[in-house]
Amino acid sequence: MHTCSSTRLRAGRTSLVTNHTSHCSPVLSAASVPHVLTTVAITNSKGGVGKTTIAFNLAHALVSFHNQKVLLVDADPHTSATAWASQRNGNRLPFNLIQGAHETLHRSLPAVAQEGRYDFVLVDCPAGVEKITRSALLVSDAVIVPVPPAALDFLGSASVVELLRDVVAVKPELRVMLAISRKPPRNRLRSKDARNSVLQFFAVDGASVLLLKTEINENEYLTRAPGEGKSIFEFKPRSNAAQEFNSLTEEVVECLRPREMAAG
Numbered sequence: 001m002h003t004c005s006s007t008r009l010r011a012g013r014t015s016l017v018t019n020h021t022s023h024c025s026p027v028l029s030a031a032s033v034p035h036v037l038t039t040v041a042i043t044n045s046k047g048g049v050g051k052t053t054i055a056f057n058l059a060h061a062l063v064s065f066h067n068q069k070v071l072l073v074d075a076d077p078h079t080s081a082t083a084w085a086s087q088r089n090g091n092r093l094p095f096n097l098i099q100g101a102h103e104t105l106h107r108s109l110p111a112v113a114q115e116g117r118y119d120f121v122l123v124d125c126p127a128g129v130e131k132i133t134r135s136a137l138l139v140s141d142a143v144i145v146p147v148p149p150a151a152l153d154f155l156g157s158a159s160v161v162e163l164l165r166d167v168v169a170v171k172p173e174l175r176v177m178l179a180i181s182r183k184p185p186r187n188r189l190r191s192k193d194a195r196n197s198v199l200q201f202f203a204v205d206g207a208s209v210l211l212l213k214t215e216i217n218e219n220e221y222l223t224r225a226p227g228e229g230k231s232i233f234e235f236k237p238r239s240n241a242a243q244e245f246n247s248l249t250e251e252v253v254e255c256l257r258p259r260e261m262a263a264g
Contacts, residue, residue, distance in 0.1 A: 037113050038256055039121040041140040045160040047127035050146040050181035052080040053222055054248070055124040058144075060231035061249035063094040068119040070095040073109065075136055076126040077101045087229030103131040106138035130163060137167040142256060143174060146181035146216075147198060161202055168207040176207050177255060179248065180215040210255060214248040217241070 042055045055072060062068040072095055074081040085097050096116070102108065105123065113121045123136040137143060145160060168174055178198060199211050216222075217240070225235035232242045 037110075037118060037121065038142070039109070039113065039123065039140045040252070040256075041123045041125055041133070041136040041143045042146065043123075043125035043133050043136065043143060043160060044145050044147070044157050045128055045130075045133075045163070046157050048182075049127075049148050049157075050216065051127070052076070052084065052124050053226075054144060054146055054179060054181065054216070055122050056081055056084055056226075057231045057233070057245045058249055058252065059095045059120075059122050060233050061245055062120050062253075064233060065246065065249065066253060069117065071113060071116060071118045071121045072097045073100040073105070073121060073123045073136075074098065075101050075105065075123050075132055077129065077132075078126065081124045084226040085229055087227060089229065091229070101126065101129075101132055103135050105132070105135040109139050130159070133160075134163060134167060137163070137174065138171060140174065142177060144177045144179055144252070145202065146179050147202070148182040149180055149184075149198075157202070161204065164204045164207065168204055172206050174207060175255070176202075176204055176209045177252065178202055178209065178211045180212075183215050183217045185217060212248065212251050212255075214244055214251055216244050216248065 040058075042051045042058075044051060059070045059072045062070050072081060074097060079099060079101075081097060082099055085093055096118075098112075100109065100123075109121065109123075123140065125133045125136050143164070145157070145164075147157065164174075164176060168176075180198070195211055199209060202209060219239070219241040221236040221239050222232060222241050225232050228235060232239065232245055236242060
């Protein structure tokens with residue numbers, strides 16, 4: 001496991017600055033099969049849609065249930081993920097967390113990730129800071145866009161659709177995954193027509209856009225967990241929310257598996 005530390009990714013550089021020593025050994029040794037790194041950005045131009053919630057819990061699930069070595073990059077100038085982790089009262093995170101709210105992530109992050117021999121790098125992107133998000137997308141293999149099931153949230157996400165179109169034009173291999181998040185308990189979004197509406201709004205020319213089957217419902221445990229610096233798997237491991245995030249992680253891993261198999 002890793003300590004939660006005041007770690008930063010220097011803009012334009014490939015080194016880490018940390019006050020603590022890492023205690024986690026690589027999942028794969030240097031003599032094993034070629035190392036495969038998968039970078040996933042979690043983004044939406046609208047705030048309050050569940051980006052950090054997905055990033056933090058996905059990172060934990062990848063480590064705990066899929067035996068992956070994970071780096072979470074807090075690319076939000078408001079440092080939401082870092083603030084979440086700071087509430088752990090000295091308990092170690094199961095993944096590494098660094099701050100990296102820079103417009104040069106696409107240049108500095110690959111070397112850091114390869115040096116650490118991470119299996120997954122998750123980038124928690126900010127809302128409304130297009131240059132940082134664009135840089136994160138350029139270095140990513142896939143992107144998860146959290147989408148609350150409300151018309152106003154769709155409209156507030158319009159600029160991320162335009163940004164995705166711009167990035168896909170130069171990086172057509174970028175995979176786009178949509179995740180229904182913060183769904184009110186009584187919202188019936190499971191109809192085929194409703195889900196098709198989501199896909200139509202977030203259509204990106206030239207890209208394969210997938211709407212994940214798993215939907216993350218609003219849940220009081222997801223609201224309370226950050227206050228203790230915990231993922232949902234630590235806070236309420238048998239809750240519906242934990243089951244949903246476990247299912248979401250399974251889907252994400254399955255969607256990315258073809259790339260890993262091809263590289264191996």
